[in-house]
Amino acid sequence: MVVLAGASASGKTEVAKLLASKYGITKVITTTTRPKRVGEIDGVDYFFVTREMFDQMISNDEFVEYTVFNDNYYGSTKSGISLNKCVVIDPKGLRSYIALNDPSIITFFLQTDEATRFERMMIRGDNNEDAKKRIIHDRTAFDPTQIATVDFVVNSQTQNVEQVTYQIYTEYVAELKRRGLSLE
Numbered sequence: 001m002v003v004l005a006g007a008s009a010s011g012k013t014e015v016a017k018l019l020a021s022k023y024g025i026t027k028v029i030t031t032t033t034r035p036k037r038v039g040e041i042d043g044v045d046y047f048f049v050t051r052e053m054f055d056q057m058i059s060n061d062e063f064v065e066y067t068v069f070n071d072n073y074y075g076s077t078k079s080g081i082s083l084n085k086c087v088v089i090d091p092k093g094l095r096s097y098i099a100l101n102d103p104s105i106i107t108f109f110l111q112t113d114e115a116t117r118f119e120r121m122m123i124r125g126d127n128n129e130d131a132k133k134r135i136i137h138d139r140t141a142f143d144p145t146q147i148a149t150v151d152f153v154v155n156s157q158t159q160n161v162e163q164v165t166y167q168i169y170t171e172y173v174a175e176l177k178r179r180g181l182s183l184e
Contacts (some may be wrong), residue, residue: 001028001102002086002172005094006110007138008131009117009124011156011164015110018165019086025169028080028087031057034072065096067088081105081174083183091146100148103179106172109147110156110164114139125152134164151175 002025004012019025029057033054042048049057054073057063066075067090076087083104089097097105112120114135121131138147152171156164176182 001081001105002168003094003097003105003107004086004088004110004168005091005150006156007112007117008134008141009110009120010110011161012110012162015168016040016086016088017155018161019169022165023169025084025172028076028085030074030076030080030087031063031066032072032074034070034074057074064100066095067092074096083181090139094147094150104176104181106152106175107150108152108154108171109150109166110154112155116157121139174184 002019006012016027020027029043029045029047031049031054033049033051034046036042036045040046040048051073054066054075057075057077058066062077062079063075064078064081066073068074076089076093078100080087081100081102081104086122087093087097094107094109098107114156117138118131120134121134122128126134152168152175154164154167159167173183
């Protein structure tokens with residue numbers, strides 16, 4: 001499993017999309033208590049559950065990690081761990097995946113400086129004030145003391161998304177092989 005972490009606009013989501021389209025490593029479908037938006041499909045975009053169901057899943061120890069955002073719960077399940085999957089995660093979630101000590105989980109941190117990330121947010125149309133808030137938030141959340149030891153740090157600032165994705169894929173396959181595992 002590819003576990004991707006990095007600050008806002010470091011390229012995680014785009015890398016996850018390319019891993020799926022080019023290499024067949026599809027994104028893990030996470031679980032949420034958030035209401036479905038127009039066009040979203042249960043089991044495709046998220047697994048949409050009630051708060052009571054989410055609480056029961058917590059009680060049953062079904063999650064690798066979960067968090068609350070805007071009063072909605074989001075989590076990734078242990079059953080979602082698979083060699084042909086990818087998950088985009090925050091530092092807390094990253095620590096949870098690492099704590100599993102599962103040899104099939106390979107962790108990557110996408111590193112990009114603040115100026116580049118802010119520029120990317122502006123290019124993709126993010127609100128200027130929201131982008132500034134995310135940069136400030138990420139200074140704490142992605143401080144090196146908050147980031148667990150990852151298998152690979154990838155510079156996503158000087159490479160384009162295709163190069164970053166290729167690097168992640170090749171390092172992932174090589175690391176699986178080194179660990180005695182393979183995608184086949």
